[in-house]
Amino acid sequence: MMKKCRVLILIPFLGFFLFAVSAYAATLKIQCSDCHDSEKFTTGFKGSVHGNTGCTSCHAGFKSLDKHVIFKEKPALISCGTCHSEIEKQYRNSFHSLYEDFKCYDCHYDIHTLKPEKENLKIAVTKNCTKCHTNDEYALSGHGAAVMKGNKDTATCSDCHGLHDTKAYHTSGETYLLEAREFYNKTCKACHSNKEMMERNNISPNAVKYYEETYHGKVQDLGYPTSVAGCADCHTNHNILPKSNPASTIHPKNLTQNxxxxxxGIHPRFAEYKAHPDYRDKERYPQLYVSFLLMAGLLLVTFVFFWTHTLLWWRKVYWERHQMEELGIKLESPFTHKEGIERIKRFSVTDRIMHVLLIISFFGLVITGFPLKYHSTPWAGAIIKALGGAHNAGLYHRAAALILIGLFLYTLLKCFRFAFPKGFRKEGWRGFSARIFGPDSLMPNAQDWRQFKAMVKWFFGKGKPPTFGRWTYWEKFDFLAVFWGMIAIGGSGVTLWAPGLASWVYPGWVLNIASIVHSEEALLAALFIFTVHFFNTHLIPSKFPMDTIIFTGSYKLEELWRFRTPEYERLVKEGRLESLKVKHPSITLKIISSMFGHASLWIGLLFTLILLWTFFFA
Amino acid sequence: MGWISVDLMVSIFHRKSLRKAAVFIMLFILPFLSSCKATHTQDKSQKNIDSPTAVYLIKEKKAAVIDTMSYLECMDHRIPGSHCIALEEIDKKLLPAFPNKSQLLIFYCESDKCSRAGQAYEKAKLLGYESVYILEDGLVAWKRAGYEVETIQRVKRAPVISIKSVRLKEFIKERKDTFVLDIRSEDAFKANHLDGAKNIPFFMLHKRLDEIPKNVPVIVIDENGKRSFLACCYLINNGVKDVIRLFGGMETMVRQTRNKDNT
Known part of the structure; x- marks a missing residue:
């Protein structure tokens, strides 16, 4: 019993002894700095950004300290990503990791004494990057100089190239051309479209917006930056200097070369082209301002007039049809049914082929051109992609333009032949004015004015509908509008096609005007054809859904008599009616006409809807 | 087309004029159809494999992976378990290392802009190896696919400045003692090189280090600017004080000279 008590008394003493021994042992525990005792690992490390972590936070994976102290075990490889996981994720795909196999400590030179950045971070980044990337150009550039002056808005290396996610685009720019251009354009734009930042640095806040209104900007925005000038093409990659600096690539004396x-092969005056123009600014760009005003005015007047005309016409035709149905009135005809359906030739084969070619070229131009005008819309990108890219779309656009120019020149030739059937000599001039203002001519005359007035009166129920000759006044307008259109669209188009060559004829700012004219006139032409022409010619109740006469070439005798009575009477009087009678168009021709006509019509109407959606919702 | 009876449709399809119509319609549609690019136009030879396939071949078929870059590059970072046989040494070292010609071999390069693995492939085929592959886009693709690389002996990175080819001649003129070191292969060096340049191919650099002066500016020229950085770091670590690399390598220099001549 006594023995048991002694043992029990000893237990607390034994416990205390063990505690004391372990506490002593703890004081003897080996510290890393006991061996790694240089200043870098002692005071240097404690004052570093990682000072509050232990050595084994990074140098992990020890199994045996005993073995380590006798150099038989090394810690595992350091993985900064254990803590800096997001940075590591970015860095793994960066240029430095992929191509140069850089580790964190290759840039963060002495990781053990790394201190929090006290000075301007942008300056620190510049200093660190330029240890290898000794880029005099950047150091001297507007950005570089401003960084070193302490400007916190300006771009340091990492603002453009990324910090830990430096892109794998080689700086020589010859690889990943598309990605590099897309990325760097976006990077420039990100800051230069920041209004507040630009204003406080006395830089135009709208340079990006105005650039995107130019051909360069539009193609680039569509996703084809390799085809056109991006930011760095004119401003260079690093040597970016203000216009006033003679060393700048955009200094007036360097612009032609740039x-x-x-x-x-450009003329020096090419450099007068405005790369970031604001056509709304009448002080700085009066020519562009006036051009835009004129084009906008032209569109407004044309559409207000013709849409009103069309709407009134429609209302009247529907109203009369309703009345006739309600009152059971049937139209009278002097012909028997058999006579009435006889076909009278209106368009020659040449006319019909020309119109088909016109439709093909017109649609080709619209489909390939409008995506550029409305470059930021989703449909624009989809169309250009379907066409195989901006380059292909441009080729198709030019091919379609060549067809149209060919048609126009042939039409001009036909006009001259009509006006001077016997040449330009004295006898050729005989009867010139009678031909020009005669019933076969497309030149407007006093009769058209009278018919127009009668038409307007009829719209308001103040008279009978006029009857027309071979050509109505709106048909004449359709024909003559092409002449203006060809001068405006064709002239500007050819100018934009060969801008370098054009600079030998006129200064560079004419290219800016040509862009406005080409774009606005295209809108005028497309909307006019898809609304006014389509509605007047095809969708009017008497012809709905479409009139295929331009493809079949002939119409019914009764149609001729009813709508073009003076023309019918003239043909009878001149005894030419019989010679104009032709066979009923074949089923093949009818099918082709119907298919082609409907396809064109519905594509046009669909396009109109897309445009309307773009105006109001995009 | 519902208004056309079936009989009528059948009859008209036999007409000659309809054929003309078909030709006409095709002419209209063709330009638009021709713009539709085939999406799978890449003609990749079967010899090119991607990283997961390489991993499969290594694990399952015991394929040997061969780094065709220089010894220094291979020791610095490589696919784990790689054999370091530089392209220039294939003829000499491949057969002793792999006497069995049915051994699967996978060659790879440093980057996607390197043709060394392709040349090694041709050499191995000539030597009679049956199953030879190229890791497409090399180590860059390997890393992009998320696989690790191993380091046996790292070349400590150091700040290396570069010089653009337009300034090179001017520099050499100013510093007449400049040592121009061309680390490209002997063949490439024979094809074109700078006057006075010394050719020490990268795979020999660690063996011929003593041929490089330590106290004069050394300009290092490689193929395309992708390899000279490591060579420069190696030289710096070995006491060469003033090391400069040519930006973009010989390819950029040749191209810029050609462009200048053209203009």
Whole structure:
């Protein structure tokens, strides 16, 4: 019993002894700095950004300290990503990791004494990057100089190239051309469209917006930056200096050479082209302002007039049809049924082929051109992608333009032949004015004015509908509008096609005007055809859903008599009616006409809906 | 088309004029159809494999992976378990290392802009190896696919400045003692090189280090600017004080000279 008590008394003493021994042992525990005792690992490390972590936070994976102290075990490889996982994720796909196999400590040179950045971070980044990337150009550039002056808005290396996610685009720019251009354009734009930042640095806040209104900007925005000038093409990659600096690529004396990199063989006046123009600014760009006003005015007047005309016409035709149905009135005809359906030739084969070619070229131009005008819409990108890219779309556009120019020149030739059937000599001039203002001519005359007035009166129920000759006044307008259109669209189009060559004829700012004219006139032409022409010619109740006469070439005798009575009477009087009678169009011709006509009509109407959606919702 | 009876449709399809119509319609549609690019136009030879396939071949078929870059590059970072046989040494070292010609071999390069693995492939085929592959886009693709690389002996990275080819001649003129070191292969060096340049191919650099002066500016020229950085770091670590690399390598220099001549 006594023995048991002694043992029990000893237990607390034994416990205390063990505690004391373990506490002593703890004081003897080996510290890393006991061996790694240089200043870097002691005071240096404690004052570093990682000072509050232990050595084994990074140098992990020890199994045996005993073995380590006798150099038989090394800690596992350091993985900064254990803590800096997001940065590591970015860094794994960066240029430095993929191509140079850089580790964190290759840039963060002495990781053990790394201190929090006290000075301007942008300056620190510049200093660190330029240890290898000794880029004099950047150091001297507007950005570089501003960084070193302490400007916190300006771009340091990492603002453009990324910090830990430096893109795998080689700086020589010859690889990943598309990705690099897309990325860097976006990077420039991100800051230069920041209004507040630009204003406080006395830089135009709208440079990006105005650039995107130019051909360069539109193609680039569509997703084809390799085809056109992006930011760095004119401003260079690093040597970006203000216009006033004689060393700047955009200094007036350097501009011709700068533009000439992409546009060889230009006249020095080419450099007068405005790369970021604001056509709303009448002080700085009066020519562009006036051009835009004129084009906008032209569109407004044309559409207000013709849409009103069309609406009134429609209302009247529907109203009369309703009345006739309600009152059971049937139209009288002097012909028997058999006579009435006889076909009278209206258009020659040449006319019909020309119109088919016109439709093909017109649609080709619209489909390939409008995506550029409305470049930021989703449909624009989809169309250009379907066409195989901006380059292909441009080729189709030019091919379609050539067809149209060919048609126009042939029409001009036909006009001259009509006006001077016997040549330009004295006898050729005989009867010139009678031909020009006669019933076969498409030149407007006093009769058209009278018919127009009668038409307007009829719209308001103040008279009978006029009857027309071979050509109505709106048909004449359709024909003559092409002449203006060809001068405006064709002239501007050819100018934009060969801008370098054009600079030998007129100054560079004419290209800016040509862009406005080409774009606005295209809108005028497309909307006019898809609304006014389509509605007047095809969708009017008497012809709905479409009139295929331009493809079949002939119409019924009764149609001729009813709508073009004076023309019918003239043909009878001149004894030419019989010679104009032709066979009923074949089923094949009818099917082709119907298919082609409907396809064109519905594509046009669909396009109109897309445009309307774009105006109001995009 | 519902208004056309079936009989009528059948009869008209036999007409000659309809054929003309078909030709006409095709002419209209063709330009638009021709713009539709085939999406799978890449003609990749079967010899090119991607990283997961390489991993499969290594694990399942015991394929040997061969780094065709220089010894220094291979020791610095490589696919784990790689054999370091530089392209220039294939003829000499491949057969002793792999006497069995049915051994699967996978060659790879440093980056996607390197043709060394392709040349090694041709050499191995000539030597009679049956199953030879190229890791497409090399180590860059390997890393992109998320696989690790191993380091046996790292070349400590150091700040290396570069010089653009337009400034090179001017520099050499100013510093007449400049040592121009061309680390490309002997063949490439024979094809074109700078006057006075010394050719020490990268795979020999660690063996011929003593041929490089330590106290004069050394300009390092490689193929395309992708390899000279590591060579420069190696030189710096070995006491060469003033090391500069040519930006973009010989390819960029040749191209810029050609462009200049053209203009």
């Amino acid at each position: 533009c000439g990199k992409c546009h060889p």
